[in-house]
Amino acid sequence: MVQITNEPYVHGYERHSDVIMDAIITPLASTPRAPGPAFAECTHFLKVVSDSVPSLQDCWLAHREAKLFHLRMQVHGRNALKIARYLQSVAGPNSAIEKVTYLGFASHSHYQLPVEQPFPNAKRLISSLSPEDLAEGVTWGGMISFRLKGGLDATEAFFASSQCFPLTSSLSGFETDPDQHDSHGESFLLASGLTHSHDIKTTARG
Template sequence: MTDHHEFETRAIHAGQAPDPLTGAVVPPIYQVSTYKQDGVGGARGGHDYARSINPTRTALEECIADLEGGHRGFAFASGMAAADTLLRTICQPGDHVIIPDDAYGGTYRLYKRILERWGVDHTPVSQLDADAVAAAIQPGRTVALWIETPTNPLLNVADIAALSAIAKAQGVLTIVDNTFASPYLQQPLLLGADVVTHSSTKYLGGHSDVVGGLVVVTDADLAERVYFHQNAMGAIAGPFDAWLVLRGIKTLAVRMERHCDNAEQIVAFLLAHPDVLEVRYPGLESHPGYEIAARQMRRFGGMISFRVRGGEARALEICDRTQIFTLAESLGGVESLIEHPGAMTHASVAGSQLEVPSDLVRLSVGIENVDDLVADIRRAMS
Protein backbone atom coordinates (compact mmCIF):
# COMPACT_ATOMS: atom_id res chain seq x y z
CA MET A 1 0.00 0.00 0.00
CA THR A 2 2.82 2.40 0.81
CA ASP A 3 5.30 1.73 -2.02
CA HIS A 4 4.81 5.08 -3.72
CA HIS A 5 4.67 7.11 -0.52
CA GLU A 6 7.46 9.14 1.03
CA PHE A 7 9.48 8.09 4.08
CA GLU A 8 7.48 10.06 6.65
CA THR A 9 4.22 8.46 5.47
CA ARG A 10 5.64 4.96 5.35
CA ALA A 11 7.13 5.37 8.84
CA ILE A 12 3.61 5.88 10.18
CA HIS A 13 1.71 3.37 8.05
CA ALA A 14 3.95 0.57 6.76
CA GLY A 15 3.01 -2.73 8.41
CA GLN A 16 0.41 -0.91 10.50
CA ALA A 17 -3.00 -1.22 8.89
CA PRO A 18 -5.79 -0.57 11.42
CA ASP A 19 -6.54 -3.62 13.58
CA PRO A 20 -9.07 -5.78 11.67
CA LEU A 21 -10.99 -6.68 14.85
CA THR A 22 -11.53 -3.23 16.38
CA GLY A 23 -10.19 -0.67 13.92
CA ALA A 24 -7.58 0.43 16.48
CA VAL A 25 -5.39 2.83 14.51
CA VAL A 26 -2.14 1.60 16.00
CA PRO A 27 -1.16 -2.06 16.27
CA PRO A 28 -2.25 -3.45 19.64
CA ILE A 29 0.32 -4.95 22.01
CA TYR A 30 -0.31 -8.66 21.66
CA GLN A 31 0.99 -9.56 25.12
CA VAL A 32 0.52 -13.28 24.62
CA SER A 33 2.65 -16.40 24.49
CA THR A 34 0.34 -18.75 22.59
CA TYR A 35 -2.79 -18.81 20.42
CA LYS A 36 -5.87 -21.03 20.25
CA GLN A 37 -5.74 -23.29 17.21
CA ASP A 38 -8.85 -24.23 15.23
CA GLY A 39 -8.13 -27.94 15.39
CA VAL A 40 -4.69 -29.53 15.26
CA GLY A 41 -2.62 -27.68 12.67
CA GLY A 42 -5.26 -24.94 12.46
CA ALA A 43 -3.20 -21.97 13.63
CA ARG A 44 -4.92 -18.74 12.57
CA GLY A 45 -2.72 -16.90 10.09
CA GLY A 46 0.20 -19.10 11.16
CA HIS A 47 -0.03 -17.85 14.76
CA ASP A 48 1.05 -20.89 16.73
CA TYR A 49 3.51 -19.68 19.40
CA ALA A 50 4.82 -16.20 20.17
CA ARG A 51 8.54 -16.93 19.89
CA SER A 52 7.81 -17.86 16.27
CA ILE A 53 5.31 -15.10 15.47
CA ASN A 54 3.65 -12.18 17.23
CA PRO A 55 1.48 -9.59 15.42
CA THR A 56 3.05 -6.58 17.19
CA ARG A 57 6.51 -7.79 16.28
CA THR A 58 5.36 -8.54 12.73
CA ALA A 59 4.15 -4.94 12.38
CA LEU A 60 7.59 -3.64 13.38
CA GLU A 61 9.36 -6.13 11.11
CA GLU A 62 7.24 -5.11 8.12
CA CYS A 63 7.74 -1.42 8.89
CA ILE A 64 11.53 -1.57 9.11
CA ALA A 65 11.78 -3.74 5.97
CA ASP A 66 9.79 -1.09 4.13
CA LEU A 67 11.82 1.86 5.47
CA GLU A 68 15.14 0.22 4.60
CA GLY A 69 13.90 -0.92 1.18
CA GLY A 70 14.52 -4.59 2.04
CA HIS A 71 12.71 -7.87 1.51
CA ARG A 72 12.10 -8.80 5.14
CA GLY A 73 12.84 -7.49 8.63
CA PHE A 74 13.44 -9.20 11.97
CA ALA A 75 13.16 -7.76 15.48
CA PHE A 76 15.37 -8.86 18.35
CA ALA A 77 15.84 -8.26 22.07
CA SER A 78 18.86 -5.98 21.51
CA GLY A 79 21.22 -4.76 18.82
CA MET A 80 23.76 -7.34 19.95
CA ALA A 81 21.16 -10.14 19.80
CA ALA A 82 20.39 -9.05 16.23
CA ALA A 83 24.09 -9.14 15.28
CA ASP A 84 24.68 -12.47 17.00
CA THR A 85 21.69 -14.14 15.36
CA LEU A 86 22.64 -12.76 11.94
CA LEU A 87 26.30 -13.79 12.24
CA ARG A 88 25.46 -17.28 13.44
CA THR A 89 23.07 -17.55 10.49
CA ILE A 90 25.71 -16.75 7.89
CA CYS A 91 28.99 -17.97 9.46
CA GLN A 92 30.35 -21.43 10.09
CA PRO A 93 33.57 -22.48 11.86
CA GLY A 94 36.49 -21.61 9.58
CA ASP A 95 34.77 -18.56 8.09
CA HIS A 96 36.21 -15.06 8.18
CA VAL A 97 34.61 -11.59 8.44
CA ILE A 98 36.14 -8.14 7.81
CA ILE A 99 35.14 -5.54 10.41
CA PRO A 100 35.92 -1.80 10.80
CA ASP A 101 39.06 -0.99 12.80
CA ASP A 102 36.90 1.43 14.78
CA ALA A 103 33.78 -0.71 15.17
CA TYR A 104 31.40 -0.17 18.10
CA GLY A 105 33.11 -1.81 21.11
CA GLY A 106 30.31 -4.30 21.70
CA THR A 107 30.44 -5.45 18.08
CA TYR A 108 34.20 -5.96 18.35
CA ARG A 109 33.70 -7.87 21.61
CA LEU A 110 31.17 -10.18 19.93
CA TYR A 111 33.71 -11.03 17.24
CA LYS A 112 36.74 -11.21 19.53
CA ARG A 113 35.38 -12.89 22.64
CA ILE A 114 32.49 -14.98 21.37
CA LEU A 115 32.67 -15.78 17.65
CA GLU A 116 36.42 -16.43 17.70
CA ARG A 117 35.83 -19.23 20.21
CA TRP A 118 33.44 -20.81 17.74
CA GLY A 119 36.01 -20.71 14.96
CA VAL A 120 34.84 -17.55 13.19
CA ASP A 121 37.80 -15.32 12.51
CA HIS A 122 37.82 -11.55 11.84
CA THR A 123 40.20 -8.85 10.59
CA PRO A 124 39.79 -5.22 11.66
CA VAL A 125 40.49 -2.98 8.66
CA SER A 126 40.16 0.76 8.08
CA GLN A 127 37.06 1.13 5.96
CA LEU A 128 38.32 4.45 4.69
CA ASP A 129 40.79 2.43 2.62
CA ALA A 130 38.96 0.46 -0.07
CA ASP A 131 42.21 -1.19 -1.25
CA ALA A 132 42.89 -2.45 2.28
CA VAL A 133 39.38 -3.88 2.48
CA ALA A 134 39.81 -5.61 -0.89
CA ALA A 135 43.20 -6.98 0.19
CA ALA A 136 41.72 -8.36 3.43
CA ILE A 137 39.25 -10.57 1.56
CA GLN A 138 40.39 -14.19 1.82
CA PRO A 139 38.87 -15.99 -1.16
CA GLY A 140 36.86 -19.00 -0.06
CA ARG A 141 36.98 -17.97 3.63
CA THR A 142 35.63 -14.42 3.89
CA VAL A 143 31.85 -14.58 4.05
CA ALA A 144 30.99 -11.04 5.12
CA LEU A 145 32.15 -7.44 5.18
CA TRP A 146 30.75 -5.68 8.27
CA ILE A 147 30.44 -1.92 7.74
CA GLU A 148 29.53 0.65 10.35
CA THR A 149 29.01 4.21 9.14
CA PRO A 150 29.23 6.73 10.65
CA THR A 151 31.26 4.87 13.26
CA ASN A 152 30.86 4.97 17.01
CA PRO A 153 32.49 7.09 18.45
CA LEU A 154 34.94 8.44 15.84
CA LEU A 155 32.29 9.23 13.24
CA ASN A 156 34.33 7.93 10.35
CA VAL A 157 32.41 7.51 7.11
CA ALA A 158 32.69 4.45 4.87
CA ASP A 159 31.66 4.48 1.21
CA ILE A 160 28.83 1.94 1.25
CA ALA A 161 28.42 1.73 -2.54
CA ALA A 162 32.14 1.30 -3.25
CA LEU A 163 32.75 -1.25 -0.49
CA SER A 164 29.60 -3.24 -1.35
CA ALA A 165 30.75 -3.45 -4.97
CA ILE A 166 34.16 -4.80 -3.89
CA ALA A 167 32.52 -7.38 -1.64
CA LYS A 168 29.93 -8.40 -4.22
CA ALA A 169 32.61 -9.03 -6.87
CA GLN A 170 34.15 -11.62 -4.49
CA GLY A 171 30.84 -13.20 -3.43
CA VAL A 172 31.11 -11.60 0.03
CA LEU A 173 27.97 -10.39 1.82
CA THR A 174 27.89 -6.72 2.87
CA ILE A 175 26.29 -5.96 6.22
CA VAL A 176 25.82 -2.34 7.35
CA ASP A 177 25.19 -1.33 10.95
CA ASN A 178 22.92 1.66 10.25
CA THR A 179 22.39 2.60 13.90
CA PHE A 180 24.02 6.04 13.83
CA ALA A 181 22.29 7.27 10.68
CA SER A 182 18.88 5.55 10.92
CA PRO A 183 16.99 4.77 7.70
CA TYR A 184 15.82 8.37 7.55
CA LEU A 185 19.33 9.62 6.85
CA GLN A 186 20.82 6.62 5.02
CA GLN A 187 19.51 3.52 3.26
CA PRO A 188 22.40 1.11 2.73
CA LEU A 189 20.41 -1.54 0.83
CA LEU A 190 19.67 1.00 -1.90
CA LEU A 191 23.44 1.58 -2.17
CA GLY A 192 24.22 -2.09 -2.77
CA ALA A 193 24.50 -3.61 0.71
CA ASP A 194 22.83 -6.98 1.37
CA VAL A 195 21.89 -6.66 5.03
CA VAL A 196 21.22 -3.83 7.48
CA THR A 197 21.39 -4.13 11.25
CA HIS A 198 20.24 -1.68 13.92
CA SER A 199 20.39 -1.12 17.58
CA SER A 200 16.79 0.11 17.73
CA THR A 201 17.63 1.16 21.29
CA LYS A 202 18.94 4.34 19.65
CA TYR A 203 17.26 6.65 17.09
CA LEU A 204 14.52 4.23 16.04
CA GLY A 205 13.18 3.83 19.59
CA GLY A 206 14.25 7.41 20.17
CA HIS A 207 13.17 7.87 23.80
CA SER A 208 15.74 5.93 25.83
CA ASP A 209 13.04 3.59 27.08
CA VAL A 210 13.66 0.35 25.18
CA VAL A 211 16.50 -1.98 24.18
CA GLY A 212 16.08 -3.66 20.81
CA GLY A 213 17.71 -4.75 17.58
CA LEU A 214 16.68 -5.17 13.96
CA VAL A 215 17.95 -6.97 10.87
CA VAL A 216 16.74 -6.32 7.31
CA VAL A 217 17.76 -8.52 4.38
CA THR A 218 17.27 -8.24 0.62
CA ASP A 219 17.50 -11.91 -0.29
CA ALA A 220 14.53 -14.26 0.18
CA ASP A 221 16.67 -17.35 0.91
CA LEU A 222 18.74 -15.50 3.49
CA ALA A 223 15.48 -14.22 5.01
CA GLU A 224 14.29 -17.82 5.51
CA ARG A 225 17.58 -18.71 7.18
CA VAL A 226 17.50 -15.66 9.47
CA TYR A 227 13.91 -16.49 10.37
CA PHE A 228 14.90 -20.05 11.24
CA HIS A 229 17.67 -18.79 13.53
CA GLN A 230 15.52 -16.04 15.08
CA ASN A 231 13.02 -18.70 16.10
CA ALA A 232 15.55 -21.41 16.95
CA MET A 233 17.80 -19.12 19.02
CA GLY A 234 14.89 -17.15 20.47
CA ALA A 235 16.39 -13.69 21.11
CA ILE A 236 13.18 -12.04 19.89
CA ALA A 237 11.81 -8.57 20.68
CA GLY A 238 8.98 -8.82 23.20
CA PRO A 239 5.62 -7.34 22.17
CA PHE A 240 5.80 -4.23 24.34
CA ASP A 241 9.36 -3.51 23.23
CA ALA A 242 8.37 -3.99 19.58
CA TRP A 243 5.47 -1.60 20.12
CA LEU A 244 7.71 1.06 21.68
CA VAL A 245 10.11 0.91 18.73
CA LEU A 246 7.20 1.07 16.30
CA ARG A 247 5.88 4.14 18.09
CA GLY A 248 9.31 5.73 18.07
CA ILE A 249 9.65 5.19 14.32
CA LYS A 250 6.50 7.23 13.65
CA THR A 251 8.33 10.43 14.66
CA LEU A 252 11.77 9.43 13.37
CA ALA A 253 11.78 11.92 10.49
CA VAL A 254 10.90 14.98 12.57
CA ARG A 255 13.21 13.95 15.38
CA MET A 256 16.16 13.38 13.03
CA GLU A 257 15.71 16.79 11.43
CA ARG A 258 15.85 18.42 14.86
CA HIS A 259 18.80 16.26 15.99
CA CYS A 260 20.67 17.43 12.87
CA ASP A 261 19.71 21.11 13.32
CA ASN A 262 20.88 21.11 16.95
CA ALA A 263 24.06 19.18 16.19
CA GLU A 264 25.06 21.65 13.47
CA GLN A 265 24.81 24.55 15.91
CA ILE A 266 26.76 22.75 18.61
CA VAL A 267 29.46 21.89 16.08
CA ALA A 268 29.72 25.59 15.20
CA PHE A 269 30.12 26.46 18.89
CA LEU A 270 32.80 23.79 19.44
CA LEU A 271 34.77 24.82 16.36
CA ALA A 272 35.05 28.34 17.74
CA HIS A 273 36.09 27.21 21.25
CA PRO A 274 39.81 27.68 21.98
CA ASP A 275 40.05 24.47 24.07
CA VAL A 276 38.66 22.19 21.38
CA LEU A 277 41.45 20.43 19.51
CA GLU A 278 39.33 18.56 17.00
CA VAL A 279 35.64 18.20 16.17
CA ARG A 280 34.51 15.01 14.48
CA TYR A 281 31.25 15.50 12.59
CA PRO A 282 30.61 14.15 9.06
CA GLY A 283 28.87 17.39 8.07
CA LEU A 284 32.08 19.40 8.34
CA GLU A 285 33.70 20.04 4.99
CA SER A 286 37.04 19.41 6.67
CA HIS A 287 35.91 15.88 7.71
CA PRO A 288 37.72 13.31 5.53
CA GLY A 289 34.42 11.53 4.79
CA TYR A 290 32.43 14.67 4.04
CA GLU A 291 31.94 14.06 0.32
CA ILE A 292 30.91 10.46 0.79
CA ALA A 293 28.57 11.40 3.63
CA ALA A 294 27.03 14.15 1.50
CA ARG A 295 26.41 11.58 -1.23
CA GLN A 296 25.00 8.75 0.86
CA MET A 297 23.28 10.57 3.74
CA ARG A 298 20.34 12.98 3.68
CA ARG A 299 21.91 15.00 6.51
CA PHE A 300 24.75 14.31 8.95
CA GLY A 301 23.10 13.17 12.16
CA GLY A 302 23.02 14.09 15.81
CA MET A 303 26.30 12.55 17.02
CA ILE A 304 29.41 14.67 17.64
CA SER A 305 32.77 13.69 19.10
CA PHE A 306 35.43 16.20 20.08
CA ARG A 307 38.88 16.21 21.64
CA VAL A 308 39.81 18.75 24.28
CA ARG A 309 42.93 20.48 25.48
CA GLY A 310 43.89 19.09 28.89
CA GLY A 311 43.71 15.40 28.05
CA GLU A 312 41.65 12.72 29.76
CA ALA A 313 41.23 14.64 33.03
CA ARG A 314 39.62 17.59 31.22
CA ALA A 315 37.41 15.31 29.12
CA LEU A 316 36.18 13.54 32.25
CA GLU A 317 35.61 16.89 33.97
CA ILE A 318 33.44 18.16 31.12
CA CYS A 319 31.39 14.96 31.22
CA ASP A 320 30.83 15.53 34.95
CA ARG A 321 29.88 19.17 34.67
CA THR A 322 27.06 19.34 32.13
CA GLN A 323 23.55 19.66 33.51
CA ILE A 324 21.26 19.15 30.52
CA PHE A 325 23.55 16.71 28.74
CA THR A 326 23.14 13.68 30.98
CA LEU A 327 26.20 11.56 31.67
CA ALA A 328 25.11 8.22 30.26
CA GLU A 329 25.91 5.51 27.74
CA SER A 330 23.68 4.99 24.69
CA LEU A 331 22.51 7.62 22.20
CA GLY A 332 19.75 8.63 19.84
CA GLY A 333 17.11 9.63 22.39
CA VAL A 334 15.24 12.92 22.57
CA GLU A 335 17.38 13.89 25.58
CA SER A 336 21.00 14.96 25.11
CA LEU A 337 23.66 12.65 26.50
CA ILE A 338 27.38 13.07 27.09
CA GLU A 339 29.97 10.38 27.69
CA HIS A 340 33.66 9.54 27.74
CA PRO A 341 34.03 6.67 25.24
CA GLY A 342 37.46 5.59 26.53
CA ALA A 343 36.12 4.91 30.03
CA MET A 344 32.52 4.03 29.18
CA THR A 345 31.09 2.64 25.89
CA HIS A 346 34.48 1.68 24.47
CA ALA A 347 36.24 0.47 27.62
CA SER A 348 36.04 -3.06 26.15
CA VAL A 349 38.45 -2.10 23.33
CA ALA A 350 41.12 -0.58 25.62
CA GLY A 351 44.55 -1.89 24.68
CA SER A 352 43.33 -3.20 21.32
CA GLN A 353 43.76 -1.80 17.82
CA LEU A 354 40.35 -0.18 18.35
CA GLU A 355 41.26 1.89 21.43
CA VAL A 356 39.85 5.46 21.27
CA PRO A 357 41.67 8.69 22.30
CA SER A 358 41.44 9.41 26.02
CA ASP A 359 40.70 13.13 25.47
CA LEU A 360 37.61 12.33 23.40
CA VAL A 361 34.11 13.36 24.50
CA ARG A 362 31.02 12.08 22.69
CA LEU A 363 27.72 13.94 22.50
CA SER A 364 24.38 12.52 21.53
CA VAL A 365 22.58 15.75 20.73
CA GLY A 366 18.92 15.62 21.68
CA ILE A 367 15.99 17.72 20.56
CA GLU A 368 15.89 20.21 23.45
CA ASN A 369 16.21 23.95 22.79
CA VAL A 370 19.58 24.40 21.14
CA ASP A 371 20.45 27.63 22.99
CA ASP A 372 20.07 25.74 26.26
CA LEU A 373 22.29 22.98 24.94
CA VAL A 374 25.05 25.33 23.79
CA ALA A 375 24.91 27.20 27.12
CA ASP A 376 25.24 23.88 28.96
CA ILE A 377 28.40 22.88 27.07
CA ARG A 378 29.83 26.38 27.40
CA ARG A 379 29.33 26.30 31.20
CA ALA A 380 30.82 22.80 31.49
CA MET A 381 33.93 23.91 29.59
CA SER A 382 34.41 27.20 31.40
Protein backbone atom coordinates in the same frame (compact mmCIF):
# COMPACT_ATOMS: atom_id res chain seq x y z
CA MET B 1 21.63 -10.29 4.61
CA VAL B 2 22.06 -7.37 6.99
CA GLN B 3 21.82 -7.59 10.77
CA ILE B 4 21.36 -4.32 12.63
CA THR B 5 20.87 -3.25 16.21
CA ASN B 6 17.71 -1.17 16.28
CA GLU B 7 18.37 0.62 19.55
CA PRO B 8 20.60 3.30 17.99
CA TYR B 9 18.19 5.90 16.62
CA VAL B 10 15.29 3.66 15.51
CA HIS B 11 14.03 2.44 18.89
CA GLY B 12 14.01 5.19 21.45
CA TYR B 13 16.61 7.22 19.63
CA GLU B 14 19.73 5.79 21.20
CA ARG B 15 20.93 2.63 22.88
CA HIS B 16 19.07 1.11 25.81
CA SER B 17 16.18 3.56 25.89
CA ASP B 18 12.71 2.18 25.08
CA VAL B 19 13.33 -1.17 23.39
CA ILE B 20 16.25 -3.59 23.05
CA MET B 21 15.77 -5.31 19.70
CA ASP B 22 17.73 -6.35 16.61
CA ALA B 23 16.59 -6.83 13.02
CA ILE B 24 17.65 -9.12 10.18
CA ILE B 25 17.04 -7.78 6.66
CA THR B 26 17.02 -10.24 3.77
CA PRO B 27 16.85 -9.59 -0.01
CA LEU B 28 13.43 -9.70 -1.69
CA ALA B 29 14.75 -11.74 -4.61
CA SER B 30 17.16 -14.67 -4.74
CA THR B 31 20.77 -14.06 -5.70
CA PRO B 32 23.73 -16.43 -6.20
CA ARG B 33 24.87 -15.61 -2.66
CA ALA B 34 21.47 -15.53 -0.93
CA PRO B 35 18.26 -17.51 -1.51
CA GLY B 36 16.11 -14.48 -0.70
CA PRO B 37 12.54 -15.43 0.34
CA ALA B 38 13.56 -18.97 1.30
CA PHE B 39 16.24 -17.63 3.62
CA ALA B 40 13.79 -15.16 5.15
CA GLU B 41 11.31 -17.96 5.79
CA CYS B 42 13.99 -20.10 7.43
CA THR B 43 15.12 -17.19 9.61
CA HIS B 44 11.54 -16.53 10.69
CA PHE B 45 11.10 -20.20 11.58
CA LEU B 46 14.25 -20.23 13.72
CA LYS B 47 13.08 -17.07 15.49
CA VAL B 48 9.76 -18.67 16.41
CA VAL B 49 11.06 -22.08 17.51
CA SER B 50 13.84 -20.49 19.60
CA ASP B 51 11.22 -18.30 21.30
CA SER B 52 13.01 -15.10 20.24
CA VAL B 53 9.72 -13.26 19.88
CA PRO B 54 9.32 -9.67 21.15
CA SER B 55 6.38 -8.81 23.35
CA LEU B 56 3.36 -6.92 22.05
CA GLN B 57 4.44 -3.89 24.09
CA ASP B 58 7.93 -3.95 22.56
CA CYS B 59 6.46 -4.24 19.05
CA TRP B 60 4.13 -1.31 19.69
CA LEU B 61 6.98 0.85 20.99
CA ALA B 62 9.23 -0.11 18.08
CA HIS B 63 6.49 0.67 15.55
CA ARG B 64 5.77 4.03 17.18
CA GLU B 65 9.44 5.03 17.24
CA ALA B 66 9.92 4.01 13.60
CA LYS B 67 7.08 6.35 12.56
CA LEU B 68 8.82 9.29 14.25
CA PHE B 69 12.30 8.31 13.10
CA HIS B 70 12.59 10.78 10.20
CA LEU B 71 11.41 13.70 12.35
CA ARG B 72 13.78 12.88 15.20
CA MET B 73 16.72 12.54 12.85
CA GLN B 74 16.06 15.99 11.38
CA VAL B 75 16.12 17.62 14.83
CA HIS B 76 19.07 15.44 15.83
CA GLY B 77 21.10 16.57 12.82
CA ARG B 78 20.13 20.25 13.02
CA ASN B 79 21.08 20.40 16.69
CA ALA B 80 24.40 18.70 16.02
CA LEU B 81 25.31 21.11 13.23
CA LYS B 82 24.40 24.16 15.34
CA ILE B 83 26.40 22.88 18.29
CA ALA B 84 29.36 21.89 16.13
CA ARG B 85 29.38 25.34 14.50
CA TYR B 86 29.29 27.02 17.90
CA LEU B 87 32.10 24.87 19.30
CA GLN B 88 34.14 25.51 16.17
CA SER B 89 33.60 29.27 16.54
CA VAL B 90 34.98 29.33 20.09
CA ALA B 91 37.81 26.83 19.55
CA GLY B 92 41.33 28.17 19.27
CA PRO B 93 44.59 28.96 21.07
CA ASN B 94 42.86 30.91 23.84
CA SER B 95 39.96 28.48 24.25
CA ALA B 96 39.54 25.32 26.31
CA ILE B 97 38.34 23.60 23.13
CA GLU B 98 41.24 22.44 21.02
CA LYS B 99 39.55 20.68 18.09
CA VAL B 100 36.04 19.95 16.80
CA THR B 101 35.22 17.13 14.36
CA TYR B 102 31.88 16.77 12.58
CA LEU B 103 31.37 14.92 9.30
CA GLY B 104 28.88 17.52 8.08
CA PHE B 105 31.45 20.34 8.14
CA ALA B 106 32.35 21.64 4.68
CA SER B 107 35.98 21.61 5.84
CA HIS B 108 35.90 17.90 6.76
CA SER B 109 38.01 15.68 4.50
CA HIS B 110 35.02 13.35 3.90
CA TYR B 111 32.44 16.11 3.48
CA GLN B 112 31.43 14.94 -0.01
CA LEU B 113 30.37 11.57 1.40
CA PRO B 114 27.21 12.82 3.13
CA VAL B 115 26.52 15.27 0.29
CA GLU B 116 26.75 12.77 -2.57
CA GLN B 117 25.53 9.55 -0.94
CA PRO B 118 22.63 10.32 1.40
CA PHE B 119 19.43 8.35 1.67
CA PRO B 120 16.36 9.79 -0.15
CA ASN B 121 14.97 11.53 2.96
CA ALA B 122 18.38 12.96 3.81
CA LYS B 123 18.84 14.12 0.22
CA ARG B 124 15.52 15.98 0.33
CA LEU B 125 16.55 17.66 3.58
CA ILE B 126 19.93 18.69 2.19
CA SER B 127 18.35 20.01 -1.02
CA SER B 128 16.13 22.29 1.08
CA LEU B 129 19.14 24.07 2.59
CA SER B 130 20.24 27.45 1.31
CA PRO B 131 23.66 27.94 -0.35
CA GLU B 132 24.74 29.85 2.76
CA ASP B 133 23.87 26.87 4.97
CA LEU B 134 25.65 24.43 2.66
CA ALA B 135 28.77 26.59 2.74
CA GLU B 136 29.07 25.94 6.47
CA GLY B 137 28.04 22.28 6.42
CA VAL B 138 25.15 19.85 6.29
CA THR B 139 23.19 17.98 8.95
CA TRP B 140 24.89 14.59 8.98
CA GLY B 141 23.99 12.70 12.13
CA GLY B 142 24.18 13.89 15.69
CA MET B 143 27.60 12.65 16.76
CA ILE B 144 30.19 15.33 17.40
CA SER B 145 33.75 14.77 18.57
CA PHE B 146 35.76 17.49 20.25
CA ARG B 147 38.96 17.69 22.24
CA LEU B 148 39.46 19.73 25.41
CA LYS B 149 42.81 21.07 26.48
CA GLY B 150 44.00 19.56 29.73
CA GLY B 151 43.22 15.92 29.01
CA LEU B 152 40.90 13.68 30.99
CA ASP B 153 40.95 15.89 34.10
CA ALA B 154 39.65 18.85 32.09
CA THR B 155 36.96 16.68 30.50
CA GLU B 156 35.72 15.39 33.85
CA ALA B 157 35.75 18.90 35.33
CA PHE B 158 33.76 20.24 32.37
CA PHE B 159 30.95 17.73 32.79
CA ALA B 160 31.04 17.84 36.58
CA SER B 161 29.98 21.49 36.31
CA SER B 162 27.42 20.83 33.56
CA GLN B 163 23.76 21.51 34.34
CA CYS B 164 22.45 20.25 31.00
CA PHE B 165 23.88 16.76 30.60
CA PRO B 166 25.86 14.32 32.76
CA LEU B 167 28.89 12.28 31.77
CA THR B 168 27.66 8.77 30.91
CA SER B 169 29.17 5.48 29.77
CA SER B 170 26.36 4.79 27.28
CA LEU B 171 24.42 7.14 25.02
CA SER B 172 20.70 6.72 25.66
CA GLY B 173 17.30 8.35 25.41
CA PHE B 174 16.29 11.65 23.84
CA GLU B 175 18.76 13.53 25.99
CA THR B 176 22.06 15.02 24.93
CA ASP B 177 24.76 12.72 26.27
CA PRO B 178 28.56 12.86 26.25
CA ASP B 179 30.56 9.65 26.04
CA GLN B 180 34.22 9.38 27.05
CA HIS B 181 36.38 6.24 26.97
CA ASP B 182 40.06 5.73 27.62
CA SER B 183 40.45 4.56 24.01
CA HIS B 184 39.42 8.04 22.86
CA GLY B 185 42.34 9.63 24.65
CA GLU B 186 41.62 13.30 25.33
CA SER B 187 38.64 13.37 22.95
CA PHE B 188 35.04 12.48 23.67
CA LEU B 189 31.81 12.10 21.73
CA LEU B 190 28.68 14.17 22.13
CA ALA B 191 25.28 12.93 20.91
CA SER B 192 23.17 16.05 20.49
CA GLY B 193 19.83 14.36 21.18
CA LEU B 194 16.66 16.45 21.08
CA THR B 195 17.77 18.94 23.71
CA HIS B 196 17.31 22.53 22.52
CA SER B 197 20.57 23.74 21.01
CA HIS B 198 20.38 26.97 23.07
CA ASP B 199 20.52 24.94 26.31
CA ILE B 200 23.53 23.00 25.08
CA LYS B 201 25.36 26.18 24.04
CA THR B 202 24.65 27.70 27.45
CA THR B 203 26.18 24.64 29.12
CA ALA B 204 29.20 24.73 26.82
CA ARG B 205 29.82 28.35 27.79
CA GLY B 206 30.07 27.15 31.40
